[in-house]
Structure formats: C-alpha cells, structure tokens
Amino acid sequence: MAYIAQMEDRLSDRTKREYTSRMREISKKIRVGADDTLKPAMVLARLREMVEYNEIAASTFRLYKSAIMYWIAQQAQALIASGDDTLDYGRAFAELKEINHDKLRSEARTSAKKLKVFPAECKDALSKFAKERGHLAPNAGRASAFADANLLVGLRPIEWFDACLASYIQRHEDGTFVRDAHGKPIFEYMLVVENAKATHGRGNGKRRELILKGITSAELKTLVHFWKIVMDFRERHPKDIEPKKLTNLFYRPMNNMIRRALTASGFAARDIPSVYSTRHQVVSDFKASGIKKREIAAFFGHSSDETHREHYGYKRSGNRGVTFHASPESVAQVSRSSTIRPTQVLSREMSTEIESWVQERDSRRI
Template identity: 30%
Template sequence: MIFLRPLGVLNSALSHSVLIIGWAYMDEKSSDGAFRAKAFANRILEEEMVGESLAKSTVNLYLRKLEQIAKRPSIGGYWKLTPEIIVRDFTKRVESKAITQATARLEKAVALFWIAAEGRSAYDSNSSELWRFECAYNDIISTPIGELSVNSKNTSSKKAKAFPDEAFDMLMNEAFTSGSESLLDSLIFIRVNLFLGLRPVEWLNARIINYQHRNALGEHIFQPDGSAKISPALEVLNAKHSTVRGNGHMRIILLDSIDDEGIRYIQQWIGLISKLKTDRLMSLSEEEIYKKIYGSMQRTIRRVLIKAGWQGQKPTLYSTRHQAVANARADGLTEKEIAALFGHSSTNTARRHYGKKIAGYSGRTMRPAPESIWAVRSTVAVRPKPPRGEPSPALG
C-alpha cells in the first residue's frame, strides 16, 4: 500500500522528481478555450522533474491543505490516506453542498496533487497498485462543482468595496490624540494604497524604479535635450501570476503624476513592510501573510471606526484596493488600463468584483506602463457547463 508521507517528510523531499506533481489545472486548452486537466499518464510522466513549473508557494499551500484534510475525524491522519479515501472525502463535501465553488476548486487541485504525487511514486516503484491512482484521478476530475454556491452562506455581510474619505478622516482625527503606532502604520498604508491599489501582500515585493519610457515599437523615448525620458515607477510582482489570474509576472505603475510627498510615503511603507519579510513568511499563503502583517492594523481601524460612530459596513484595508479601482473608473481609464493597473489578466475581473465608478474620486489615479497594458487579455473564455452526466472540465 502506498501512502503520502507526513508533511515534514514530504517537504524535505520536494526536490526529488518522484514526489512533486500536483498541478491539476491550466495545462492544456480545449477547442473552446477552457483549461482541462491532462490525462493521468501525461501528468506523471511528461517532465524530467515532475511539477517543476509549479510555484513553491502553491506547493506549500497544497501541503498545508493536505494536512488539514488528513486531520479530519473521518480520516484520522496522513498514514490512513488512500486514493479511495481522497475521492470519498472530496465527493462527500461536494455532494453535501457545504462548500463554495472556490473551496471546491482548491480541494480538487489538492486531491489531484496527492493522487499524482503518489501515483508517480507507485509508477517508479513498479507497483501493481498504479491503477488505483489512475481511477481516483479520473473520479476527481469528473466530479462537477458548478452547482455549488459561489458565495459562502456563513458570511455575515459582504465586505465594503469602498474606503470613503470620511473613514480616513475619522482615523486621522483619532491618530492626533491616541498616538497609536498601529494606527499610524495603517494610515500610511491607506494613504499609499488608495493611490496604487495593490493587493496588500504585493507590497512585500514592490520597489520604486527609474522607468525608461518606450514607444509602441519598443524604442526608447528621448527628451528635446537628448536625454532619455525617465520617471519614477513602482514595480510590482503580481500575487496571482502563478494561477494565470495576473497580467504576467509583474506590472509597472507609473508615478509621474504623484508629488514628492507621495513618493516619500510609498518609500516609507516599503521600508516598514520590508522589515517583516522572511523566508518563512513568504512560504505562507496570501491569507496567512495578510493576517500576520495586517491583522493588528485591521483590528485597530475597526475599533477606531466603531468608537467614532461609523454606521454600516466597516471599510477594511483591502477596501483601499476596491476604492482605487473605483477611482480609476471615475478618472475614465479604459478597462484594459484598469486591468493592467491592478494586476488582472482579464478586463472581466474588475468589472465583476471591484468597486463601482459611483464610489470613485477623480484626480487620484496612477497610470500603468504600456507593457503592462499589452499583457492584458480583453476577455477570458467562459467555460461551458457540460451536459448532465458528462465529466466537468477542471477549472483553474
């Protein structure tokens, strides 16, 4: 019998090709543009070092999720995992409709991760049990999740998709009297992110650069005096690029419309957050990083807003990103410019999920560099639902 090694053992073996496979989605496109998982044999045999293109952060996320799955009372530990148990656990959670589509996509990817990793191990050891992993792999792929709820029913209220000036003023007034360091840090973050709209974790890998402008042919642009046209810009590594949700590996935001004081605030925040950056922190999921860096700040602004009598939904630190999108709309940026500015691979994302123009303030928006705009797709193909009873394509 072949079982998954405990987390520590598996982590220590990540460099070995026999263990890492783990990528269920975004492999090959069908004729309709949808991403489908590759066949089991292709998945475990196609690379010399299986899964070498998989981001380390994604591997770590899958391993942590596997640990959670294995600890469920119905399973009882890593050493009890089998292909059949993995399938049973996933299908029961889907059939109960107790999880959202997003959770199901993650758990589907994790299940295929385990099956493929152990299947490769079975193949390398010439095990007669290999067929069990192939059957389980196909069972997981064919489990449809399209009828699950998009949003969790346990959420008490939707997150605020704006950060109004009134909220910032309340926080500023409190900072004058309280002297709270957490509140001051929050105000610096809010100030810069209302202009730039980064995902909070993206500040860990953001830096100010001297951007040299180019024309549509890629040629450098020069000033009348013969000097190259250079302006400050923010280089941001896209947090979603490993899941094909970002517009490339990184994006560049031009800062030529921001004053020197604004630049100093950006430098100050980058300096503050860079002190927290460690290898261990960067190995965590985006949600865990957010909690460790921004958790106390978020609690502080919530406490201050309640004390000040704020009514309705409380703006969060992430609401600054929504507000920045709304501001970009109010300033008349095109859908492609908005996608490029906020690190979306498609113009669909901001349109469906982010702040509305009516909540925006004009005159506060930065501009993306041309190459970031070129990396944006106009739309993303909508994956059609298969006829009832037929396998559903794996979603990314």
C-alpha cells in the first residue's frame, strides 16, 4: 500500500511507459488461454524460470522486477477501487522482493560493449574527414569537436548539457588566497559538472569540480568551442525536453558519423570507438599518469574508487600525461554529497573574455 501511495510521485511518465513495455515483453513469454487473465502467480513463475535457466542478465532482471512491481501496483489499485480482494497481489509483491538473482550473469553492462579506447589515430582520421567533407558532412565537424574536447575532460556525453566554466581561486591551508608577485589572487579555470549518475548513491554528489590546471590557450579554445555547439543545440529545443531524448538527438548522429568517417578511413568495425569511448580513454590517461584512485573517482564522478578499475579503460591504453585534477572539495565528497556551487559561470560575456585571454596568451607565445 505504501508503494502504491508513492508510485505516482516517484515515477516519471517515461519510466511508466518503459515498465509497461517491459510487462508486454514478459506477458508474451507466458502462455495465457483466450479466456484467462494474467495472474501475479503466472508472472512470478515465469520470472523465476528465467532466473533458473539464466535466460536474462542481472540488469534485465532488475528492470523486469521493477516493471512487475509497477504492474502489481496498477492491478491492486483497480481492485481497491472496485472493492475486491488484493491478497494475491500483496502476496506476489512480497514474494517478488525475495527472488534471488545472484547467479545471473552481469556482463550486460552499458560500458561492456563499448570500445574502451579512443586512439589518437582515430581522432586524427575523424578530424581529417571533417575538414575534407566540410558542409557535406556537418555532423563530422561536430563529432570532431566533441572528440577534441572530451578527450581533455572525459565527461559522460550527457553531462555537457549542464557543464559550465568557472574560476577556482587557490587557497592556502588556512583558507587565505594564494597571491602572485603583484598581490593578485591566483586562479585556475574550472569545469563544473552536474553528475549524471547522482541518484541512488551512484555518484559522488550532485556535482563535481574539475580544475583545469595548466590548460593551454588551444585547449581552452577547444572546450569553449564545443561548449558553444552544445548550448546552441540546446537552445533550439524545448526547455522541458527529456535529457535522454536531447542526448540521443545530439549524439546519435555523431556516433553514426564516427563510424562512417573511420570506415571510410580504413578502420575495421571492431576498432571503431563511440562517443563514450572518449571517457574511457581519459580514465586510461589518468591511470597511466599515476593519479590516485580516490582522485580519479572524484574527477569522473564515481562514488567508489573501484568503479574505474572494474568498468573503465586500462592503464596500458593511456597515451598522454594529465595535469587536470578534481578540486579538494570534490575529492572529499567521493562518499558524500556537496552543496558547493560555483559563483562565476561561463556566460556569453565570459566566453568573449576567455577569447581575449587566449589571444593575449597567444601573442605572448605562452
């Protein structure tokens, strides 16, 4: 009853549609006569059978379990409204929570099927393809800009829509500002990222701060260039669009273009990375640079310092040294949420200031 009471508030419309679709899949696997109705016992029996014969992966089981819970709650609501007995559904709800799925295979993770490297030769081939095709392949330019930017910071692709640049003022241990020879506070550019997996303890807080220590003018231009592409795309779509839909609209054509460009460049299908492979590559770069596990977890938004070891790229695949690092506040929140927010974020005006700063540094050949 408690689950039913909170169901409407805790589930989005998209989630409800997903659960309904999964229940249709399950019901197709159950032999129900023309005059019979689907019963909770039938559904649970089929789920237990799938577990016993290892027909599904652990991730699929969790999705099916949630879908069945939703279906049971829906059916119970209808029975309550008509004054009928809900005992069978209550019993099924309790039994469902006790089904053990520990022996199911777990390889069907989202990152398992993705190539966990984005080699420099792939990046160069994509850039060359984009320059040669120009306006004939507009998504190639966008994909190349993404690769250049994300191979610096390794964000989850969806996180770019809520990322912003800010200033990080360096401080001494006593909290006072670190100042240069002229008495001015020393700052670093910082990328503030809203964690895409901050729910259910999967991320290290709602946001993380990436200190862009030692960033060059060319690298800063690369980040700002792609940030503008992201913001322009977002402004062309409704503000209330679902984040996942917006992400698919933005990145799916880019993934297709990466495959097209690298296939045309002679790469075998098994050697073609995806947009997410850029994140794996940066994790590999951090590992190869000898960064501590906790600091890697903070930089990439993981709640555990073992996540990158189990599911991400390998140390041997690293191909560059890194100087960027997570802020001390982000490192401290690997196991707890933070409420710190940046006070100065990237706006159109700040973007212009950055371009001026880049031009000044270039003129001094720094």
